[in-house]
Amino acid sequence: MHFDLASGVALHVIPTKQFKMTHVLITFTTPQTRDNATARNLLANLLETSTHRYPTQTALARQLANLYGAYVGMGVGRVGRLHTVRLRASFVNDQIAGTNLFTQVVELINEILFHPLIDDNEFDGPTFRIQAHNLQQTITALYDDKQFYANRQLMNLYYPTDAILRVPSFGRVADLAKLTAQNLVPVYRNMVERDRVDIFVLGDVDPVTVKDELTVLPFAGRPVAAMRPYYQQPLYPAIRRRVEHQPVVQAKLNLGYQLPVYYQDQNYYAGLVFNGLFGGTPYSKLFTNVREKASLAYYATSRLLPFTGFLGIQTGVQAADAQRVEELIAQQLADLCMGKFTTEQLVEVQDSLINQYRASHDLANNILGRQLLRALLDLPPETAVAEKINAVTPDDVARVAQLVKMQAIYLLSGEK
16 A cells, blocks of 8 residues: 655555564665765664664664564665665564554654754764774675675676766775765755655554554655666677786686666566576576586576666686686577577476565565565566566577677686
8 A cells, every 4th residue: 555645755555464573664765876875875874873862872772672672774775776775674563562562663763764863963973983984894894705806896897987886885985085974964864855765564554554653754745756777888899808816716707798688678577587597596507507517616696687787697616717617608698599498497497486486475575675666666566477487488588698798707816
């Protein structure tokens, strides 16, 4: 059920008795820029750790414990070119708690979002410095994972220098030096006053009661603009390559392709099945032929990003085998282009995708994630997903495979 709480502020209530917990997701959405991702991530960290009523993490944690161990946390995410700050809350539903816990959690959310620890138009100095340091450490630690590092380097190679998608949704360490307790306040004001807001409530709840309870959140109306998450860049005239040497035992060979298949477009389900056959499932050609039969990779997987038209492959290999692996991957793609796969393989992948989809309904966060996409893109509810996956034919797979264009190759090698 849908309600407009104000211009640009939407409430989506999903009543269900499936879960014993009530789940709330509040998203603030705006186009990502090269500069706003880091600031918004730091802002999310500040908001979830301190408010005027609860000025320390300990005080906030104590209040959550009083609410029967409720969880309230904040983070960031991205949908194509759109950046989102997300507040998530989960707590025992009122029928089990025997008290109006929903009201109390909403009051805490109100405190977190609208009463941050800001005085004299700046965030509390010591809290700001702690959270800025913590974010620096978190981002630095991510890049210590060589698989993650190699994937980010492929993104840098694939996207042009000025592309916003070069900047990860969680931001960059270099940007932290520009942020202060003062200049983060306008970022906060802009988010709560101008971002598109979507509120999702999932659980054993009454929609009208939920709407009434959420009126305590003082969201004002804001301009309503169409969300434009999709990104497509022109093809490069030649494949971009980079080899980097570091003291690693296992080399990382990552490949980036353009595949103009987008979320819920006419090729979307064919794209899902193609990716499942290429490297997205245990029944894929990369897993079967590159990893298992040829024993040339510790792992070999593909991933389709349906808002940016990007298809990526990640492999862990011996550096001496990199060229052979690259050629074998190209052969797997060529075979798919020519329809060289069995009906049994196709059915296995389709069954795997359908099982994944059905299993995802067991997790509240997955349900809320799909509802967010539906809201941002103004799409009708998903229907007949299994039927659409099963309707994909071998010709459909071959047709999508022929759209794939190699664009970038990155190798992190331990050998010189």
